[in-house]
Amino acid sequence: MKKYFFFLLMLALFSCSKFNRVQKRGTTEQKYQAAVKYFEKKDYYRASTLFEDIIPLLKGTEQSEKAEYYYAYSQYYQGNLILAAAYFRRFSEKFPKSEYREDAMYMNARSLFEDIPRYSLDQTNAYDATKGIQNFLNTYPKTQHLEDCNFMLDNISAKLEKKTYYLSKAYYRQRHYKAAVLALTNFRKEFPKSDYTEEIAYMVLDSKYHYARNSYEEKQKERYQAAIESYQSFVDEFPSGKYLKKAEETYALTIEKLDKLNLMLAKK
Numbered sequence: 001m002k003k004y005f006f007f008l009l010m011l012a013l014f015s016c017s018k019f020n021r022v023q024k025r026g027t028t029e030q031k032y033q034a035a036v037k038y039f040e041k042k043d044y045y046r047a048s049t050l051f052e053d054i055i056p057l058l059k060g061t062e063q064s065e066k067a068e069y070y071y072a073y074s075q076y077y078q079g080n081l082i083l084a085a086a087y088f089r090r091f092s093e094k095f096p097k098s099e100y101r102e103d104a105m106y107m108n109a110r111s112l113f114e115d116i117p118r119y120s121l122d123q124t125n126a127y128d129a130t131k132g133i134q135n136f137l138n139t140y141p142k143t144q145h146l147e148d149c150n151f152m153l154d155n156i157s158a159k160l161e162k163k164t165y166y167l168s169k170a171y172y173r174q175r176h177y178k179a180a181v182l183a184l185t186n187f188r189k190e191f192p193k194s195d196y197t198e199e200i201a202y203m204v205l206d207s208k209y210h211y212a213r214n215s216y217e218e219k220q221k222e223r224y225q226a227a228i229e230s231y232q233s234f235v236d237e238f239p240s241g242k243y244l245k246k247a248e249e250t251y252a253l254t255i256e257k258l259d260k261l262n263l264m265l266a267k268k
Helices: 002-025 028-040 044-057 063-077 081-094 101-114 124-139 146-173 177-190 197-213 217-237 244-267
Strands: none
Touching (some): 002 028, 002 044, 028 044, 028 063, 044 063, 063 081, 063 101, 081 101, 101 124, 101 146, 124 146, 146 177, 146 197, 177 197, 197 244, 217 244
């Protein structure tokens, strides 16, 4: 057992020594060949280190294309997804006639997609990934990656929908009713087939009621009327929905407040 560990230790030291020797004293060609071998052995750290050293020196050579392509993949396999996306994009722009261009454009989108955080965090990468996927599909509409691209787009849409839902709902929960009406209404326009549609429609109605109730007297009548219109639209769209009872309660309160307001105005 001790001999086995000693052997592994010596192998590691030799490998490290060999890498350092190539990196420090090797020619560009030697570094390129070593980088390719490290890449093929899935030693992506050493491969990327050597490729990074020689890519500027390979400009205009036949090896330049493969070096940059492998370098992008080396970053991807190390989990450096944003760097990988950038290098795949750069490759596709720099080598438009390359046999690897389709894969590079796909991997640009894939890298961005894999870096998207959970829905509650910033979703900038989600929008970037969507653009990347759509650009890829526009360029290669018959790609073998079509099914995967559709999966990614559906996944991104679901995350954006969930994030937008909770952001819109936050206005309602925090009783910022004017902002809630705008955010919830925009949600319905952006995600017309959402599973949250009925709940959103009810919150729009309830927000309009509270917004009217908290308004100055001269604005209340038209705003109560707006709530009534939302109730009528709700009933037409969800005649037997699970939020129907709540909608009817809000409607009853709206009518009650509006009747009192009309009576008070009539006495003036």
